[in-house]
Every structure is written in C-alpha cells, then in structure tokens.
Amino acid sequence: MVLKFLVEKESLVKEYILEKGVSRSLGRKIKLYGEIYINGNSAENWFPIKPGDVLEIFLSEKENPNIIPVAKPLEIVYEDKYLLIINKPANLSTQPSKKYVEDNLIGRIKHYYVTTGVNANIHIVTRLDYGTSGLVLVAKNAHLHHLLQTTAIEKVYLAEAEGHLPKKEGRITFPIKRLTGDRLRRTTASDGKASLTLYRVIKEYLETSLLELTIKTGRCHQIRVHLATLGHPVVGDKLYGKGAEILRLHAYRLHFKHPSTEKDIEVKKKTDWLNQAL
Structure with missing residues (x-):
C-alpha cells in the first residue's frame, strides 16, 4: 500500500493521516511496520510536517507464510543497504508456491537474511521465469521498490x-x-x-x-x-x-540509476553455457 500527500497545514504525521481518513488501526500498523518519508527523507509518525511537504507512506503486504528459509546457495552479484542483485540459476522458481515451497529464490534470500542478520524485506523488481537464469534485482524496502518501478532499467x-x-x-x-x-x-x-x-x-x-x-x-x-x-x-x-x-x-546485464544514491549501476554476469558458447 502506498499513500502520498501534499501537506497543506502544520501537523504531526500521525495526526495528519487520521484527518485524511486513515483508520486508527491502520495508523498503528503504519507506526509499527510502515515506512514514512517526508520529502524523500526517512521519518517517524511523530515527526512534524508543514505546508508544501510531500508525505509518503509505504506499508508492505503481510509476508507470505509460505516463505520458508531455504539453506541453498545464493550468488550475490551486488549488494548495498537498499538492494540486492542475485544471479538466479536456471530451473529455480523466483516465488514460493505450493509446487515450489521447498526451494525458491525468495526462500534462499530469506535464509541469507536470517543467517547474516540483515533486517530487510524482499521485493522482487525484475522477476525471471522458472527456466531462465540470470540477474534478479531485489529491493530491500517498499519505498525503494516503488521508486525502482518508475526507474528506467x-x-x-x-x-x-x-x-x-x-x-x-x-x-x-x-x-x-x-x-x-x-x-x-x-x-x-x-x-x-x-x-x-x-x-x-x-x-x-x-x-x-x-x-x-x-x-x-x-x-x-x-x-x-x-x-x-x-x-x-x-x-x-x-x-x-x-x-x-x-x-x-x-x-x-542490468543498468540503471540508483534511486537513493543516484549512482550509475551496471552489472553483468555470464553463465556456464554462455562461457562454452562464446
């Protein structure tokens, strides 16, 4: 869920969103689990806002209960505090499902997070078919996921x-x-x-x-x-x-402008059958 407001009066975030029709129960979820940004800067629900501020709130859907950590190899090609780029092998589902509960890319990422202490979410930006190998871009929070959806990749x-x-x-x-x-x-x-x-x-x-x-x-x-x-x-x-x-x-190959750091990101990765073919 994404909420975006152009603020027209002085207030606190938590009070302003209630005035805009957000229920108290949803307000509590935003406080506990949401990501709040004022003019692109991370904020909390008690932060003050003023006329002209852009208030954005991102609340992820409840995590899929089928996401079980999978202790299998994960090839990380690039990582920073905002995103991951993974080299997915062929014949691996990106998403968990009834058919692919025991092994899937999201489950492998989940295991990596758990074992390394990474406190982040998993938002797939560039998904690949089961049989396709190669680079998969993953945002670590809902805000970055939203920004990357409007970024030329x-x-x-x-x-x-x-x-x-x-x-x-x-x-x-x-x-x-x-x-x-x-x-x-x-x-x-x-x-x-x-x-x-x-x-x-x-x-x-x-x-x-x-x-x-x-x-x-x-x-x-x-x-x-x-x-x-x-x-x-x-x-x-x-x-x-x-x-x-x-x-x-x-x-x-993936090439894009990092929406947070504005760095130019370009990543390339071959696979075994390509090394043999070239």
Missing part, C-alpha cells in the same frame, strides 16, 4: 535460438496476450499488449544463433514468444519449442 539478455535469423539485428514488435484456454502460454495477436524486443546476432553456429536481446517492455515470456513467432525459438524451450534440460536464455 535496461535489461539485456543472451539467448541461443534455433536456426539463423534473416537479419543480423532488428526490432520485434508483435503484441502479446495470454493464449485462450491455456494458463501458462502466451501468443502474439493484434489485440495483445504492445511489446518491443531489440535483438542483435552475436555468433552463428551450424544450427543455432547466439543473440543479444534488450526488452523495452516487460511482457510475460516476451523474448520466448517473440523468437518463437519468428520461427526461431529459444533452444530448450519446452513451451514454445523443443524442450531440453536447460533453457538457453540468460538475463545477462
């Missing part, structure tokens, strides 16, 4: 696709929507959501091609659907091509 992938594309680089613009009657698969259709993928051929092999792809929209299965529609599905894609043990799709 360059996301670059490497993929091995079946066959040889007719052009060495190009734009794929097919709109994408859920395939009728199918819970998992997506398809391209004129009434789908606008989607844009940029690609560049890095290397050609006898029967496949290594591609660099930048997604400008964040549709579910976007790269996989776009390449399959071109007739060149990702190698190992069980949904849109010929299945194999490893989906040859890797989130290789």
